[in-house]
Amino acid sequence: MRTPIIAGNWKMHKTLDESVAFVRELAPRLEPFAGVERVVCPTFVSLAAAADALRGTPIKVGAQNVSHEEKGAFTSQIAPDMLAGLVEYVIIGHSECRQYLGETDELINKKAHAALNHGLKPIIAVGESLQQREAGEALPFVERQVRAALADISAEQMAQVVIAYEPIWAIGTGLNASVADAAEVCGHIRSIVRDIYGDAVAGALRIQYGGSVKPGNMLDYMGAEDIDGALVGGASLKVDDFTTLVELAAQAKGV
Numbered sequence: 095m096r097t098p099i100i101a102g103n104w105k106m107h108k109t110l111d112e113s114v115a116f117v118r119e120l121a122p123r124l125e126p127f128a129g130v131e132r133v134v135c136p137t138f139v140s141l142a143a144a145a146d147a148l149r150g151t152p153i154k155v156g157a158q159n160v161s162h163e164e165k166g167a168f169t170s171q172i173a174p175d176m177l178a179g180l181v182e183y184v185i186i187g188h189s190e191c192r193q194y195l196g197e198t199d200e201l202i203n204k205k206a207h208a209a210l211n212h213g214l215k216p217i218i219a220v221g222e223s224l225q226q227r228e229a230g231e232a233l234p235f236v237e238r239q240v241r242a243a244l245a246d247i248s249a250e251q252m253a254q255v256v257i258a259y260e261p262i263w264a265i266g267t268g269l270n271a272s273v274a275d276a277a278e279v280c281g282h283i284r285s286i287v288r289d290i291y292g293d294a295v296a297g298a299l300r301i302q303y304g305g306s307v308k309p310g311n312m313l314d315y316m317g318a319e320d321i322d323g324a325l326v327g328g329a330s331l332k333v334d335d336f337t338t339l340v341e342l343a344a345q346a347k348g349v
């Protein structure tokens with residue numbers, strides 16, 4: 095049985111004060127749903143304060159990115175050992191970072207290694223564009239992203255990895271993928287991982303869906319066998335919505 099994982103990616107939202115106030119309100123609301131792993135990913139500016147405010151609660155914290163470099167002249171970047179001990183998770187390869195920051199598959203693989211080497215659990219995001227989906231290239235494209243991101247990651251390390259399938263055209267657009275499409279790609283991701291690492295690793299891997307997830311569609315996604323949770327943008331910025339998503343995940347997965 096895989097523990098469902100719901101992570102809120104706040105992207106570039108909430109000031110320091112807003113972040114702290116938000117997690118203080120959120121934590122007691124999420125507390126009852128112990129069968130679901132609950133993660134919030136604030137901006138770097140708010141990470142330490144949010145982590146402080148959440149200490150002693152079951153809510154975990156993740157960062158939205160990490161450098162693959164250890165230290166040095168990399169203006170604006172955050173090294174993995176700066177996050178170690180502060181956060182448990184880190185999102186890597188988000189389509190917005192691929193698109194706006196020019197992050198490549200090769201770089202994302204380096205970041206995954208850097209994170210794992212410092213005890214951080216990567217949430218590796220993959221997903222196709224609308225053009226690729228319409229051209230029938232979604233599965234092979236996502237497969238290339240997954241294989242590249244996982245290059246030289248060991249079976250043992252895979253226990254720490256989460257993969258998030260986020261079709262680019264469904265992010266922040268309200269155009270969520272159909273459950274059948276999302277389930278197909280998530281099932282394909284699991285079969286790729288089975289091909290590389292075998293049944294045990296594939297069976298234990300947690301795969302999230304992301305892209306316009308909201309209370310009204312959450313149960314449908316969570317009903318799919320290969321979807322173990324959600325990576326949520328917009329709906330994670332509201333206490334009521336995020337709480338409902340966690341509650342629905344618990345309900346759907348019977349935890």
Ligand code: 13P
Nearest residue numbers: 103265266305306327328
């Ligand atoms: P939305 O839930 O706002 O579509 O964002 C999804 C996402 O990109 C999460 O990482």
